Amino acid sequence: MAWLNGLGATDARAFLARAVRLDAGAVVRLRSAGDDRVTLWSHLPWGVLVSRAVPGHVDGDHTVLARELLTALDGDLPTLRDSEWRWSIPGDPGAVVERIPAADIRRVGEAAADTLRTAAAEGVGGRAVGSRVLRDALLDHVPIVVTTATGERVEIPQRLVQAAVRMGFTMSDRAAARDFVDVRKSGPWTALACAYGSAWHRAAKTLLIG
Structure with missing residues (x-):
């Protein structure tokens, strides 16, 4: 079946x-x-x-x-x-703490890609930098920070933005009637919940089985 x-x-x-x-x-x-x-x-x-x-x-x-x-x-x-399968999965969809236009997420993702291409071609400060070093630094960068109703800062790292963009979750589609992204929190997890899927990141360096 x-x-x-x-x-x-x-x-x-x-x-x-x-x-x-x-x-x-x-x-x-x-x-x-x-x-x-x-x-x-x-x-x-x-x-x-x-x-x-x-x-x-x-x-x-x-x-x-x-x-x-x-x-x-x-x-x-x-x-x-x-x-x-070696990674934990969020136990629930979490609570929405902010709503961001999907166009803003796409813009941040595209800007990061442009930065990476320029740095790879021209170096940083006139010095050549390895592609992996550039990529890791870019992914660790936090381009978006939101604050919850209780005053908690929620950081959206570039790795989360890139996941949402590169998986096609933020594609603009009038038929979807949802050109926005919800920032969600579920315990240690932060998510970008988009029209076509969600991207999740856990602050801990190691994702344990759960």
């Missing part, structure tokens, strides 16, 4: 194709979201979890290779690889 409702094929394909493009060996975890929906989770190479809910049904949690699932959307799940 196929796990995916045919109505969700386009959304699932878009999510999986981008995950594979960013990491050919990416695994994806399928978890029931209730109401005949399945949430797809994947871990990007720069330490951010991404998720998208699609119509479908699974019993329990299952982990498979993203590229294998991408070629088998109309059939059963491919070979299970549950032992290869």
Whole structure:
């Protein structure tokens, strides 16, 4: 019996194709979201979890290779690889602490990409800098800070912005009627919840199984 409702094929394909493009060996975890929906989770190479809910049904949690699932959307799940999932997942969707125009998120992401290209080509302060050093510094940069009603500062690192942009979650689409992004907090997790999926980051350096 196929796990995916045919109505969700386009959304699932878009999510999986981008995950594979960013990491050919990416695994994806399928978890029931209730109401005949399945949430797809994947871990990007720069330490951010991404998720998208699609119509479908699974019993329990299952982990498979993203590229294998991408070629088998109309059939059963491919070979299970549950032992290869090594990251915790937020326990709930969290509370919205701020709403930001999606255009602002796209702008911040594009500016970072331009900065990286310029620095790689011209160096920084006239000095050549390794591409990995540039990338890591860029991902650690905090371009957005919001403050909750209780006065807590919530930092949105560039790695979270890049995840949302590069997974296509912030694409402008009038049909979606939602060109904004919610900043959410769930315990130690911070999320950018967009029209086409969510990106999650945990401040701790190591994401433990949970």
